[in-house]
Amino acid sequence: MAKKIGVLLVNLGTPEGPTADKVKRYLKEFLMDPLVIDIAYPLRWFLVNQIILRTRPEKSAEAYKKIWTEEGSPLLIHTLALAKKVQIELGEKYSVEPAMRYGVPSIKSGLEKLKQTQVDKIYAFPLYPQYSLAATQSSINECVKEMKSLGMIQELEFIPPFYEEQNFVAAYKDVIQRVISKNSPEQLIFSFHGVPERHVRKTDPDKNHCLTKTSCCDRITEANKNCYRAQCFATARALAKELGLSKEHYHVSFQSRLGRTPWIKPYTDILYSELAAKGIKRIAVVCPSFVADCLETLEEVAIRGRNDFIKAGGTELQFVPSLNSQDLWVKGVTEIIRGADLRV
Numbered sequence: 511m512a513k514k515i516g517v518l519l520v521n522l523g524t525p526e527g528p529t530a531d532k533v534k535r536y537l538k539e540f541l542m543d544p545l546v547i548d549i550a551y552p553l554r555w556f557l558v559n560q561i562i563l564r565t566r567p568e569k570s571a572e573a574y575k576k577i578w579t580e581e582g583s584p585l586l587i588h589t590l591a592l593a594k595k596v597q598i599e600l601g602e603k604y605s606v607e608p609a610m611r612y613g614v615p616s617i618k619s620g621l622e623k624l625k626q627t628q629v630d631k632i633y634a635f636p637l638y639p640q641y642s643l644a645a646t647q648s649s650i651n652e653c654v655k656e657m658k659s660l661g662m663i664q665e666l667e668f669i670p671p672f673y674e675e676q677n678f679v680a681a682y683k684d685v686i687q688r689v690i691s692k693n694s695p696e697q698l699i700f701s702f703h704g705v706p707e708r709h710v711r712k713t714d715p716d717k718n719h720c721l722t723k724t725s726c727c728d729r730i731t732e733a734n735k736n737c738y739r740a741q742c743f744a745t746a747r748a749l750a751k752e753l754g755l756s757k758e759h760y761h762v763s764f765q766s767r768l769g770r771t772p773w774i775k776p777y778t779d780i781l782y783s784e785l786a787a788k789g790i791k792r793i794a795v796v797c798p799s800f801v802a803d804c805l806e807t808l809e810e811v812a813i814r815g816r817n818d819f820i821k822a823g824g825t826e827l828q829f830v831p832s833l834n835s836q837d838l839w840v841k842g843v844t845e846i847i848r849g850a851d852l853r854v
Contacts, residue, residue, distance in 0.1 A: 515851060516606075516607070516624035518632060519596065522645055523540065524613055525537075525613065537563060542558055545644050589608050591834070592801075604847070607624055621660055633851070635847065637801050641671040643705075669846060686796055690830075700745070700760060701764070701811060703764070704777070706773050714733060719734055783822045793819065795829060797830075800832045803834060807832055
């Protein structure tokens with residue numbers, strides 16, 4: 511008999527609603543992860559429960575309300591749609607389930623469904639193009655933990671980061687071109703989600719490469735092969751090459767920093783002001799660390815970022831949507847999974 515293959519498409523997660531109590535529940539699960547806030551448990555507990563969760567849920571809930579739809583969270587809607595379309599493309603040999611590292615549907619629930627369908631092997635596909643401790647490694651650890659808790663003995667294989675994989679690059683190139691062809695911007699910004707500097711230093715095996723010089727992310731080497739920042743720059747280079755952009759016409763920056771600890775630079779919000787000060791009036795912003803639109807793309811960039819750029823003196827910020835469940839990305843995800851299956 512032909513083997514039945516399970517596929518778990520894992521995204522980061524979303525609150526169940528745009529209310530302070532639901533956002534608080536989501537943030538607590540997220541921020542208490544030791545790979546997200548990587549400090550000793552007593553300090554992490556105090557920081558999260560006595561400081562962050564006292565004010566942030568209300569502020570975040572207001573931001574979520576700006577992007578929430580009648581169907582619910584955009585991130586969840588797009589992830590569910592992607593899973594449904596990938597299932598159709600892959601066919602009956604495969605069983606595809608969506609899962610969220612935080613929130614619902616959980617990784618555990620996704621694995622339970624795959625167990626019920628009696629799959630012989632599972633491909634867990636973390637939908638994060640670039641490797642990070644807080645997203646990728648945390649999702650990997652959770653999959654392994656829940657497999658054990660459910661007594662599942664199926665072989666588990668993880669789809670690796672796809673930061674310059676041809677299907678991913680082709681899909682994003684298509685989305686970008688469709689947006690900027692309408693009104694060519696003066697500059698294109700590749701804005702990636704930020705992480706604390708200490709996170710990338712932890713992935714440097716010798717601790718003498720990452721963030722030690724300005725050229726540390728110019729190419730992928732043995733020293734930075736797992737560096738989130740280096741992989742982000744590699745994604746930007748791959749997309750710029752496909753789009754025919756010179757170095758003078760695009761920028762790489764990082765958004766969503768939190769707290770006072772140093773996060774990887776340069777910062778997107780500061781870049782808006784710098785470009786406007788130089789007389790740049792029209793920019794386009796794409797967020798290639800995301801494959802589904804969410805709070806960080808729809809509110810932070812498309813709403814708040816646009817307002818910030820215009821206040822600084824710009825006139826137009828074109829927002830480039832994420833891949834979501836567009837046909838070329840569905841095809842890309844399908845081919846990545848089939849490619850992994852063929853290598854066995």
